[in-house]
């Protein structure tokens with residue numbers, strides 16, 4: 001029985017010591033289906049029947065060629081399991097979160113996993129991996145994948161500052177003149193940036209030094225320092241995007 005080119009290519013992928021048996025079984029199945037030519041459809045149907053799997057969707061020659069091309073492109077990346085999902089499909093982006101929520105970190109402003117899920121869903125919607133694969137000519141290498149990091153506070157433990165895209169949560173603070181400072185100095189002791197001065201009941205925050213960790217507002221018993229809405233923030237590259245559009 002004759003085999004077309006794609007079916008022959010599929011047969012070549014089978015280990016040599018079982019090729020003869022597989023050929024016979026595929027041809028038997030093709031005959032049972034009244035076929036005189038073995039195509040990729042017969043090979044896949046035979047494979048599914050041997051493996052007791054539901055019938056596969058017919059693979060067109062174009063789809064097969066595309067799959068072979070993708071496999072070639074991914075051969076180097078296959079050394080690194082982190083670039084593939086549990087089904088072996090490539091994932092050309094990585095999102096690293098800090099462990100703040102997991103370990104109940106005292107500095108935590110917002111759970112970075114919440115934003116990570118939103119970003120992941122959006123990248124999937126956009127078919128990011130597929131589009132990036134189509135764009136790259138030749139082998140795909142680890143540095144081609146998009147590296148994202150999100151941290152739950154300005155301490156930035158997941159190192160967003162060195163990724164392709166990185167953000168951290170912030171909790172901006174302000175001095176509320178309507179509340180009277182009792183000069184307990186807890187805010188001054190708490191601020192690790194040395195950004196607060198309290199003199200004669202007057203509280204001043206140096207915004208050049210402040211990193212918006214929100215801790216001073218948490219310890220202030222009088223409400224003289226208050227927190228604004230929590231946000232995410234990045235470096236200058238992302239300021240226009242991060243300044244106010246995503247709030248927790």
Ligand code: SF4
Nearest residue numbers: 098100105152153157
């Ligand atoms: S980035 Fe902040 S919240 Fe996350 S683990 Fe580090 S200190 Fe805790």
Ligand code: SF4
Nearest residue numbers: 191210211213214216
């Ligand atoms: S928000 Fe953090 S860095 Fe800013 S003044 Fe308060 S304690 Fe200091």
Ligand code: SF4
Nearest residue numbers: 181182184185187220
């Ligand atoms: S913690 Fe609040 S009340 Fe105490 S010194 Fe600072 S601003 Fe004043």
